[in-house]
Amino acid sequence: MRFLRNCIWMFLILSMLNVSMGSAETRIRCASTTSTQNSGLFDYLLPIFERETGIKVDVVAVGTGAALEIGKRGDADVVFVHAKEDELRLVKEGYFVNRHDVMYNDFIIVGPPDDPAGVKELRSASEAFRKISRVKAPFVSRGDNSGTHKKELKIWRKAGINPGGNRWYLEVGQGMGKTLRIANEKRAYTLTDRGTWLALKDKERFDLEIMVEGDKMLFNQYGVMAVNPERHPHVKYKEAMRFINFLISEKGQRAIAGFRDSRGNQLFYPDAKGFKR
Amino acid sequence: MNEILLAFRKAFYLIISLDRELIEIVSLSLCVSLTAILIASVTGIISASLLAFRRFPMRGLIINLLNTFMGLPPVVVGLLLYLILSRSGPLGFLGLLYTPSAMLIAQAILAFPIIAAMSYSSINSVSPDIRLAALGLGATRVQASIAVVRDARYGIISSVMAGLGRVMAEVGAVLIVGGNIAGYTRVMTTTIALEYDKGNFSLAIALGIILLLISLCINSVMYLLQRRVSK
């Protein structure tokens, strides 16, 4: 009994030590999106950065809306998301500084192979959305204020349609993977980033096909920016800038270009200013 | 069906290969949850005793609130705690957000009402004669209260187990205040949620199986402890 009690105490003391020791090294916090994290890009990129600088990057992966909010509140040092207009606006409002384009990939519209709305191989995303709404084919929306969701809403706006409140328009409020799963079950169309689509379509044997791709509107720009140290003096601005500079450096850009998912697909294309593709 | 079988195989391989990342995740889960439970138990049992032995204003209201908070949605706790611990929040200067300590606090908050309310009801169900008997043997008021709490120990141990069960299985709150940072605040449940997001269903279930096995171990230890106490 006494021995057991001692063991428990030892364990608890050790565990406390363990918990408090974690903060000894230099680490910065990066708020980013689930799609970036789930693609495996960070698992590949961050060790390279850590080897080079000794700085550990803690990634908090949430939706784009939440990531920007976390940055605005000063709960992260750097934000790495894909909502260029919002990013630029927040820089202008003084929440962030030093925003840079880092890479891009693209969105695609996927849907059931029998294509009830007849949108396959259309060149225009907004045209496709218009057709979907005309036949009231089911469409699954992220509905979570994420970068993808914002992009989707922009396309609806361009198509001149307000889809909200219609029975065929399902706002699920979930991440991309879950949204694809729901679209698959509901035989619905949805907008997805190519990375998540490539990562999941074989693994989960989705009965969906790419309907529309290549529209300029579907371009998905990723950017990185530092939390403004004047607004939040506690942020590790110097280390954050080293991370940003790494991402847009020759070395960082090449690393991004070299990243492949487990099936050998390239998911991100570097496009920082001055980097030649 | 195939995927479930695959999950069991994966769980088995993960366990026998002593995967380093898995061990880190498991030990962090245990550290955070057990420390949270320790804190919640000490505060919860003391609160339960005060509620049972002292008469003070708002006592009924507090008991009612405790019972209500037993069903507190973890996500709400997580969000409130996030707003409090955020750099822009009242306790932001502590820099606790996205650390294991934040998860520990969230879990302690979730476990506290369970332990306090269940302990209170088991202390209350001890016959009032026990307290009187202790006083009649020369106990001080505090000693008599301790005797009653001791008599309720099986119920109290059950309440601690229930609290532990809740925090070990909890994902909503730790995801928000911990951030699921790889190698730092990633615990069993957030890993399971992440692997589900990534579509690694069998790995997610494998981790779930391991989580269950750990709970089984803890429960067995507690059961043995309880038996030794009762002998």
Add this chain to the structure above:
Amino acid sequence: MNLTMKNVSKSYGGCVAIEDCTLTIKPGTFNAIIGPNGSGKSTLLRIASLLEEPDRGEVTYSDSTGVLKKDISLRRRIAVVLAGNTLFNDTVFNNVAYGLRIRGYKRHIISDKVHDILGRFQLSDRARRNVRTLSTGEAQRVVVARALVTEPWYLFLDEPTASLDPVNTELIEAVLREYSFRDGMTIVMITHNMFQAKRLADRIIFMYRGRIIEDADSSRFFTSPEDELARRFISGDMVW
């Protein structure tokens, strides 16, 4: 050490339990409280043993130096055996050791004293058992042993042998008598058993409807009670 109760009254929620009870208990005496159910015996016992406060009147313990303060050191000279099974859910040993532990005795002293008293109550082989596994007789022996082990000056017992068989009753009575005669322990015991009162007590306190009706030496009480009610009670004529 004298126990004096003066004009003590107590009611529970408007229901009078005892009314205007006056009583002196002399050191070293064996006192039996008898009377029908609901006559206020248990209330009197709890107030006399300082477990409860009276509504009116006063309870004092005094010695040659004067009235004693009702603090923990006085309460530790008093032990109470309440009616029914009031054992802690624990082993026999831990139950009996309780009174000694809260007094801060050393481990080996506790162990010696507990085993000694368990021997007297023929419970030595039960020490490690949980009290829930005991028979009624054994459990009641533990209850009495738990109080006696603290070696109180005043021992209060509320029907300690109710529903026990003659063998168990005999055993408990023998030990009580021993403590009373040998150590001069003052004992106040509630009993329904007239023969037991006769066997053990030097003095009988007869209660009826919350009042002390008769308070007399045992020999006189049983031979020539002053009160009519008491007479009917002993002769078995009383119907209630």
